[in-house]
Amino acid sequence: xxxxxxxxxxxxxxxxxxxxxxxxxxxxxxxxxxxxxxxxxxxxxxxxxxxxxxxxxxxxxxxxxxxxxxxxxxxxxxxxxxxxxxxxxxxxxxxxxxxxxxxxxxxxxxxxxxxxxxxxxxxxxxxxxxxxxxxxxxxxxxxxxxxxxxxxxxxxxxxxxxxxxxxxxxxxxxxxxxxxxxxxxxxxxxxxxxxx
Numbered sequence: 001x002x003x004x005x006x007x008x009x010x011x012x013x014x015x016x017x018x019x020x021x022x023x024x025x026x027x028x029x030x031x032x033x034x035x036x037x038x039x040x041x042x043x044x045x046x047x048x049x050x051x052x053x054x055x056x057x058x059x060x061x062x063x064x065x066x067x068x069x070x071x072x073x074x075x076x077x078x079x080x081x082x083x084x085x086x087x088x089x090x091x092x093x094x095x096x097x098x099x100x101x102x103x104x105x106x107x108x109x110x111x112x113x114x115x116x117x118x119x120x121x122x123x124x125x126x127x128x129x130x131x132x133x134x135x136x137x138x139x140x141x142x143x144x145x146x147x148x149x150x151x152x153x154x155x156x157x158x159x160x161x162x163x164x165x166x167x168x169x170x171x172x173x174x175x176x177x178x179x180x181x182x183x184x185x186x187x188x189x190x191x192x193x194x195x196x
């Protein structure tokens with residue numbers, strides 16, 4: 001009979017010390033460090049398209065958008081993540097340290113789905129993100145087809161809206177922005193049939 005070995009848990013403080021000197025990014029989930037992998041061309045194009053569109057819409061407003069290097073923590077969960085895009089409107093709040101590299105109050109989090117992380121983004125990660133009191137919208141963007149799923153907080157309930165029309169748009173009312181799917185998927189499927 002063989003035993004299943006569980007890696008030893010580490011503290012959040014040890015994770016942050018490690019992360020701030022590491023050559024590559026890792027997320028922290030319930031005492032475990034999870035190495036992040038590189039992103040595909042489609043993933044990068046989609047994330048940049050969204051970030052550019054949001055930056056333009058938020059330009060003269062008291063909001064900031066961060067792209068994939070801003071760590072996010074839920075105060076009520078012992079987890080740290082790097083969402084593809086995080087938006088905060090109002091005054092950003094950071095963990096109580098001198099680094100200002102861990103955001104506590106995102107209004108919107110956007111993840112571009114990858115085959116290796118899709119189940120995690122939909123399940124465990126979303127469960128932790130829901131513990132962030134300030135979070136009003138969680139957006140999942142497919143990279144293998146035209147599809148954006150928006151989960152919007154309505155009191156204690158999260159309502160799902162799915163948009164699959166390239167001529168459609170996704171309203172992010174909580175930050176007064178709209179994502180056009182034509183902009184989100186600009187140049188993503190160049191040279192191939194959509195969905196290939």
